[in-house]
Amino acid sequence: MNLFIFSFRMKLHRNIPLTLALSVILIGILSFFMPKNKEKYLKDRFWSQKTFAPPVFDGVIIGDSRSYRGLIPSVIEEKTPGLRFLNFAYSNGGLNRVIYQAAEKKLSPESKNKVIIIGVSANGITGFTKNNDQYLQELNRPREEVFERIYLNGFLYYFSATTPEQLRDSLTGKRSPVIYRNDYFADGYVASEKLPRDTLEALASYIKDFSVYKVDSNLVNELAAQVKEWSEKGITVIGFRPPVTMDMKALEDTMGLYNEAEISGKFTSAGGHWITLPSTSFSTYDGSHLDIASANRLSEIIGEELLTLIEN
Amino acid sequence: MLFNSLIFVAFAIVYFVVSKFIGKRVKARLFWLTGMSFFFYGWWDWRFLFLIIFSGLIDYYAALAMVRWEKRRKLLFFLSMAGNIGSLSVFKYSGFIAQNIDMLFGLTGAFSLAGNIPPFFLVTPVGISFYTFQSMSYTLDVYHRKFTPTRDVIHFFAFLSMFPQLVAGPIIRAKEMLPQLLVVKKVESDEKWAGFRYVVKGYFMKMVIADNLAPLVVTAFSAPQPSSSSAYWWGAIIAFALQIYCDFAGYSNIARGLARWMGYDFPDNFNHPYISVSLREFWTRWHISLSTWFRDYLYIPLGGNRKGKWRSHLNMAVTMVISGLWHGAAWTYVTWGALHAFFLSLERITGWNTFVSKRKALKVLAWFFTLIQVLVAWVFFRAESIEQAWQIVKTMFAFTGEFDFGWGLNGWVFVTIMIISEIVEASKLKEKIFMKPALAACAEMGFYALMITAIVFFRGSGSEFIYFQF
DSSP states (O other): OHHHHHHHHHHHTTOHHHHHHHHHHHHHHHHHHSOOOHHHHHHHHHHHHHHTOOSOBSEEEEOSHHHHTTOOHHHHHHHSTTOOEEEOOOTTOOOSHHHHHHHHHTBOTTOSSOEEEEEOOTGGGBGGGTTOHHHHHHHTSOHHHHHIIIIIHHHHGGGOOOOHHHHHHHHHTOOOSSEEEEEEOTTSOEEEEEESOOTTTTHHHHHHHHTTOOBOHHHHHHHHHHHHHHHHTTOEEEEEOOOOOHHHHHHHHHTSOOOHHHHHHHHHHTTOEEEOOOGGGOOBSSSSSBOHHHHHHHHHHHHHHHHHHHHO | OOTTSHHHHHHHHHHHHHHHHHTTOHHHHHHHHHHHHHHHHHTTOTTHHHHHHHHHHHHHHHHHHHHHOGGGHHHHHHHHHHHHHHHHIIIIIHHHHHHHHHHHHTOOGGGOSGGGSOGGGGSOOTTHHHHHHHHHHHHHHHHTTSSOOOSOHHHHHHHHHOTTTTTTOOOOOHHHHHHHHTOOOOOOHHHHHHHHHHHHHHHIIIIIIIHHHHHHHHHHHHOSSOOOOHHHHHHHHHHHHHHHHHHHHHHHHHHHHHHHHHTOOOOOOOSOGGGOSSHHHHHHHSSHHHHHHHIIIIITTTTTTSSOHHHHHHHHHHHHHHHHHHHOSSHHHHHHHHHHHHHHHHHHHHOHHHHHHHSGGGHHHHHHHHHHHHHHHHHHHHSSSHHHHHHHHHHHHHTOSOOOOSOHHHHHHHHHHHHHHHHHHHTTHHHHHOOSHHHHHHHHHHHHHHHHHHHHHSOOSOOOOGGGGO
């Protein structure tokens, strides 16, 4: 017996594999109980997937957060059978050469019906968004990080990093009074909802932005030139003003100097198709972003208009 | 490639598995180590490789030439130093030098030097100060006839570019490392365990403590409206002191652990610096490989303390200011170095800490005053500008405002863990508790398993090691 204990202890003597095995057991057990930040991992995966999507699409949607929260590729695909869409919009996504070129590269060279859908919000044609910061940040992310996000995040979230404060809140069942739901889809759409709703919430930040930045006529002309170039290449280009609340629309028109008639005029003159949407038919949760039902409705409208264009 | 990334884990696995197959073939091992180290460094930006190769070749050939042409020894030595200091000046200090010249002569617009520096020169290659100093020490030691230079260029680059310590030290000496590289040592299980301890502890210090304290420090120093509470700033600077210690010592520990697994021994770079009872002691415990470098290659050649009392103070001031500048091209770092020089001189002149630390009861007082000086100096190291640093120091000593360190639960937990672990390690309490070897082994394995678990679940948001920028 003594001999057994002795040899057991000798084997136990500072053994790396045994320590690692013990760690794996501890981590495995705790992974069931520790708070998880699933959304962060899925969000990171979503942006990397979107940025590095292969060129296999018939249609690409560009714009800002209003476009990626407002247009559902799968709904547009239902209305336009045989076509495949990618929502390639980014937060503070500016409409300029950087994103035009990137969007065009996502179109499949074999596609017979190439489509570009552009959400032309006031924010997207001001100096504020001209750097396309989010897109470039995602594009320039280190290779290994992109690999990790795309292929490992679906597994890594089980081992979400936490903090003592988050752990305390999780143990005491403390919840945030605001529920902000974001569901990330592989086609680039984010289904969003916020409770309680506050349709005046986004106004303050836009007042701040528009006090410095106005719609830039150079960017509008650049957009028209791009629409012309695409149209000449045989690409169907659709433009629309993402629906917002009447207050937000009025703010953009007055402070942001957004002139929809002029923009849509230049857009259609360049060969694009402008869809005018009635703002009253849609609802937002913060004054700026559509809720899920409205996103569905908008995507149906765009899909139906597109089908008509393709059939003609 | 960051130690705290999954790609590094894959890299390390490939390195160790292939090394196992290479076995005892020294030449092949050196090739493999050099190739992998270049790959490790080139992962950041392959263009940086040209600089390390250029800088290394200068010293490699200068050392050989010094042996061959004895009469031109001095000239070759100066040429080599000019090459090293030149590349540091261009890639690390050109912006700083140009800005100061512009300011001094009022140069603006098309005449501004800073505005005309080629953008490539403004990108500081990762770890440039570390490998340049390591390369310089090689030539300096050959010049001082401390050893014969290697004739094998791969042997030299294996020493210079060794991936565990390449970008943030410890700065190893050729005299210690070159012979080690020619011996293929069987790594015994005790050494493997020692390496494992270093690696786990290093990752814990970096990812759990440093990365979780980082947001508190960033919030404090980049707030548009700085806090007017003294306690808040003491809290912020204590958090920074622990962050920079855990960040840097964490890296050194990982480097030491990896080296142990490779069969090499790196010198200790940190030895619980915050328990020092004098600033002199602090500098024997903080970034040891750099402070000994400055002592051996700058302070002593300047005359050290052999040329009279006042000259020794001047030598120390020069050494500390250059040490500050080594950390970064900004006046805040220079002030940090100068402040340490001032405190060290004060310590030497008054001998206050010797008097106090001889009396056991007053030893705590010596520790306390030493820590205060270190913390005040850290303000200048971390601040965005001298003006901000002065403002913070004034607030710290005004003793006003709300008594809140601004740490929240997160800060308190990580600061407390670090303080307790320093006390336990420094007082050897761990050994006292686990007297029986078998019990100690079990407890130690359990302890390290817990540390690994904490690394997984309590890792902070990943960021680069602070010392990469130096």
